[in-house]
Amino acid sequence: MCGIVGYVGKQPAAPLLLAGLRRLEYRGYDSAGIATLEHDRLDLRKRQGKIDEGLHPLLTQAPLTGSLGIGHTRWATHGPPSDANAHPHTDASGRIAVVHNGVIENHDRLRQRLLEARHRFLSATDTEVLAHLIGVHYAQLATGRDPARSRLTQAVERALREVIGTYGLAVISADEPGLIVGARRGSPLILGLGQGENLLASDATAVVAHTRQVVYLNDYDLATVTADNFQVTSLGTQTARVQISEIEFGAEAAERGAFPHYMLKEIFEQPATIENALRGRIDLEEATARFGGLNLSAADLRAVDRIVIAACGTSWHAGLVGEHLIEAFAHLPVEVEYASEFRYRNPPLDKHTLVLVITQSGETADTLAALREAKRRGHPVLALCNVVGSTIAREADGGIYLHAGPEIGVASTKAFTSQVTVLTLFALFLGRLRTLSPSRGLAVLRALEQVPDQVRQLLAQNDALRDLAARYADRRDFYFLGRQINFPVALEGALKLKEISYVHAEGYPAAEMKHGPIALMTPESPCVILAPHGFLYEKTLSNLEEVRARQAPVIALTTEGDTALAAKATEVLYVPRTDEFTFPLLGILPLQLLAYHIAVLRGCDVDKPRNLAKSVTVE
Ligand code: AGP
Secondary structure, three states: OOEEEEEEOOOOHHHHHHHHHHHHHHHOOOEEEEEEEEOOEEEEEEEEOOOOOOHHHHHHHOOOOOOEEEEEEEOOOOOOOOOOOOOOEEOOOOOEEEEEEOOEOOHHHHHHHHHHOOOOOOOOOHHHHHHHHHHHHHHHOOOOOOOOOOHHHHHHHHHHOOOOEOEEEEEEEOOOOOOEEEEEEEOOOEEEEOOOOEEEEOOHHHOOOOOOEEEEOOOOEEEEEOOOOEEEEEOOOOOOOOOEEEOOOOHHHHOOOOOOOHHHHHHHOHHHHHHHHHOOOEEOOOOEEOOOOOOOOHHHHHHOOEEEEEEOHHHHHHHHHHHHHHHHHHOOOEEEEEHHHHHHHOOOOOOOEEEEEEEOOOOOHHHHHHHHHHHHOOOOEEEEEOOOOOHHHHHOOEEEEOOOOOOOOOOOOHHHHHHHHHHHHHHHHHHHHOOOOHHHHHHHHHHHHHHHHHHHHHHOOHHHHHHHHHHHOOOOEEEEEEOHHHHHHHHHHHHHHHHHHOOEEEEEEHHHHHHOHHHHOOOOOOEEEEOOOOOOHHHHHHHHHHHHOOOOOEEEEEEOOOOOHHHOOOEEEEEOOOOOOOHHHHHHHHHHHHHHHHHHHOOOOOOOOOOOOOOOOOO
16 A cells, blocks of 8 residues: 655645655555656655655755645555655656556556557556556647646546556646646545645545545546646546545544654554444443444344454454354354455355455455455445545445544554444344343443543553563564453454564464464463453463463463462463453453564564555555
């Protein structure tokens, strides 16, 4: 996934574009660049590396002028990270510049055709091919074009008709210095509407400092944007639908504030974001939950006899928690699939199967493909999503927004707890349509209402978690164990650690260790065991003993007031007393903080870990 930004107005474009790219850097950060127009002169700067390492120093040495420009921060798909492969890319004339998020699948064939027409390319990217193609059409439109529309818009339109693939793009031309052309298909692009200025961007975090009025462009939309106006047409058969929306968060939500990393800020936001996920959705009177956007009636949901959940990464872990919740509360069979597997597995789905996709970004290509496959087969698809107006949110038949605000840290934290909160409410809602008793429903709601304050209590353990992390930050192998609904929590704790500290970590069902993985236990391999009080507590203690017998350090999480584990485990972390089905919302907190502090102690880039991007919009 990459981030693109465009600006046309009265202010100097370069500083504003740079600030916008910083907001989008979580989408990809292996290179970055900006192009601006000063009258009819197009100039660009681009450099490999993160913005602070490459583009910013370059702009300081050689500033760009002009009040119109485009920018890009890259997560490499075609061509390795390098100065040459960084965007923007220009056409053969050097008078048209393009920034692009997506994949042009037929770029090889297009490149070959252009090479035969004596074009020369400076990069290995598909985007440069697109820039040259736009340039060819621009030259051909010297005559015979529609006088009512800009020549650049028509050139982009003609070029995109030859393209197979996905794009969110912004294009400028030195021959039309007052406008930017934007287009999207399969990659997000929004229009930010200012006073005497307008912006284009991959998502709202890059424009919210300037305006909260936005237009979420649709697939096949083509936008022609000037400082005082915009026009949207459609490449497809349908006419463009322009709807002006309000961004639901303020500029400060996209700022890091006093925190050293976005990830820590987002971990500490969780009491508030869980409250946001609960807000307006608890019905104590009926001991159930309320949702506004399911677009499915109670009768529709009553008829559902199976649920398939498709997601990736952390969202997949949330889905596994949801499986336990829905099966326990609603006695509905649930299967949780990796979205990347679901779309090709051709699973047997009967007509009353409901498909639920879970995604923070709403742009994950595998999850989007799973949604489209389910819809192609005629199944209703609900989306649990955090980004309003995202592709998945728009294509689902209904859904539930997380209201967690922008999640910038690549490692997902607040989105996970918001997803699990919403899944708990959704499972309760389904259960109360079926066999879940009012008293049990009320007990779960009461437990949920306490979670934000209990999370606040857990966050107060931050210093203790940092000290604990210091004792194990040099270890190379970690294991995370949990039973039943806490097995996915173990998986999520392992993923947090491995993706930001590059330490090998695995999650297992606690009882599974003796079927092989326990062979890996050594005094050097810390084992985090989730052992809350409940009906499997004693069984989990047995697993803890098995691990201790191999001298592996045990970091045990248990319910506050426990008196047994202090004598059995190397370290003990206490979690406030809660319902067994709301424990995941609490148990994950120490694991998030442990991963965060180990990564910081290991000198890792917590917010922008190597090789990763916030949302993977390629398959
Ligand atoms: C989680 O920390 C990772 N960043 C990654 O696994 C992520 O959860 C996954 O790519 C799914 O993203 P989504 O929720 O935006 O679809």
